[in-house]
Amino acid sequence: MHTLTDPHLLNDVAEIGRIEAVPRILETVAHITGSRFTAIARVTETTWTACATLDTLGFGLVPGGQLVLETTICDEIRQSSTSVVFARASTHPLYSKHHTPRIYGLESYASVPIHRPDGRFFGTLCAIDSSPGNFDEAHVRRSMELLAELVGNYLDKEDRLQEAETALSDAQRDSDLRDQFIAVLGHDLRSPLQAISVAADALEDEATSARQQQMLAHIASGVNRMDGLINDVLDFARGRLGGGIPISLRESDTLQADLERVAAEVAIATGREDIDVQMRIEGSVVCDPGRLSQLLANLLTNAVQHGERSLPVTLRVHAASNRLTLDVHNAGCIAPDRLSTIFNPFSREKGELPRPGLGLGIYIASEIAKSHGGILDVVSSESAGTVFTFRMPSADVA
Structure with missing residues (x-):
């Protein structure tokens, strides 16, 4: 033996x-x-x-x-x-x-x-x-x-x-890698960006020439843009890998003012004075006001960038009877073959000219909608233009 x-x-x-x-x-x-x-x-x-x-x-x-x-x-x-x-x-x-x-x-x-x-x-x-x-x-x-x-x-x-057991181990390893990836984005990239911002603020008092001030303004603009890109990728990572974009629900009495401010900021940033805002929110709304502001900013920015500039962009928001509805309309038309993928990350039309951003705005807006228990959908045609509609039922404060 x-x-x-x-x-x-x-x-x-x-x-x-x-x-x-x-x-x-x-x-x-x-x-x-x-x-x-x-x-x-x-x-x-x-x-x-x-x-x-x-x-x-x-x-x-x-x-x-x-x-x-x-x-x-x-x-x-x-x-x-x-x-x-x-x-x-x-x-x-x-x-x-x-x-x-x-x-x-x-x-x-x-x-x-x-x-x-x-x-x-x-x-x-x-x-x-x-x-x-x-x-x-x-x-x-x-x-x-x-x-x-x-x-x-x-x-x-x-x-x-x-x-x-092997699959569970692999899933745990993927979860660990996901957490590490988000940590790298959230800390290792943002930390040097904050250092650049602090250094630029310190140099602002010492800038004496118009050129120096102009260069510092470029640095500040770049920092803000890089911060926005990092936020988008973090939200993508959380939505795609981490089980959804996190939200903090609370009862908000200022949602209308928050959304009106977003509309005004997008109008200033894009030079569009023809954003028609029609908004009526009755009472308080249980939501994450910051995330809904982000959803609106993404939809409005997309509408401005892709719509016909000679025709206005319309924003309609109404909240009552335990429901919130938000519509963003522009005169552009989305090709029928793109409608099925419009909410996918990095979605851009073939042959489209380069535009700012990573192509994550609509995807992140749809993930925010899901996190609120709501839905974001779109309809588009040559005659009626494009309308993104967000509908959200009432929710209890978590």
């Missing part, structure tokens, strides 16, 4: 060892055959390895113990997938002359193949004794084949559990 060292075979032994039903299966085999040694063996082209044993015979083989493959009958079973059962080797027409009973001093023997459900051969379920067996060979063969099928099904279950 040899000592097991192969890691793959050690894994096979451990796999059988995790099956709680195996001891009872070996007891059942011992009961129906009268054998004092029963085992489940892993049989390969080169090895015979005990994975589980029940030994009152004193055979001396424990899990992990090995026999020389050529001294067993199991290699023949592996090649033929045929069970071998006999109650008395000494009078058997074939096995009275076989080397295995002679080598191990066996009289009764029963061994059946174990296959996984996909047909792959694993090994054998076997029973041996040095005394003749008092059993019906056909009955024992059928009973042990059913038990071997049960072992094969348990092995399939173990494989699935291992796959699930």
Whole structure:
């Protein structure tokens, strides 16, 4: 007998060892055959390895113990997938002359193949004794084949559990990488940006020439733009990888003023004085005012950039009866083949001229809508233009 060292075979032994039903299966085999040694063996082209044993015979083989493959009958079973059962080797027409009973001093023997459900051969379920067996060979063969099928099904279950554990481990690793990615964006990129901003503020008092002041203004503009890009990518990472954009719900009495201020800021930033604002919010609204302001800023900026500049952009907001509706309309038209992907991140039309931003604005707006339990949709046509509509039901303060 040899000592097991192969890691793959050690894994096979451990796999059988995790099956709680195996001891009872070996007891059942011992009961129906009268054998004092029963085992489940892993049989390969080169090895015979005990994975589980029940030994009152004193055979001396424990899990992990090995026999020389050529001294067993199991290699023949592996090649033929045929069970071998006999109650008395000494009078058997074939096995009275076989080397295995002679080598191990066996009289009764029963061994059946174990296959996984996909047909792959694993090994054998076997029973041996040095005394003749008092059993019906056909009955024992059928009973042990059913038990071997049960072992094969348990092995399939173990494989699935291992796959699930691996998937869970991979998911945890992905979650850790996600957190690291967000940390890099949130800290490692923003920290040097803050340093640039502080340095620019310090130099502002020392700027004496118009050129120096102009350069500092460019630096401040670049810092603000970079900060906006980092915020967009952070929101993308949270929405795409972290289970949604986080919001902080509260009862807001100032939402109308917040949204009106956003509309005014977009008008100033884009030079559009024709943004028509029609807004009526009755009472308080449970929401994240900052995130809804971000949603509106993204929609208005998109409408200004992509709409027909000779025609106004219209904003309509109404909140009453536990619902909030927000419409942004421009005179532009979205091609029909783009409507299905308009809410995807980095969505830009082929051949479109370069524009500021990463193409994340509409995606982030839709994620903010989802985080509020609402929906953002769009309709577009040549005759009616494009309307983005955000609808949000009432919510309880978290």
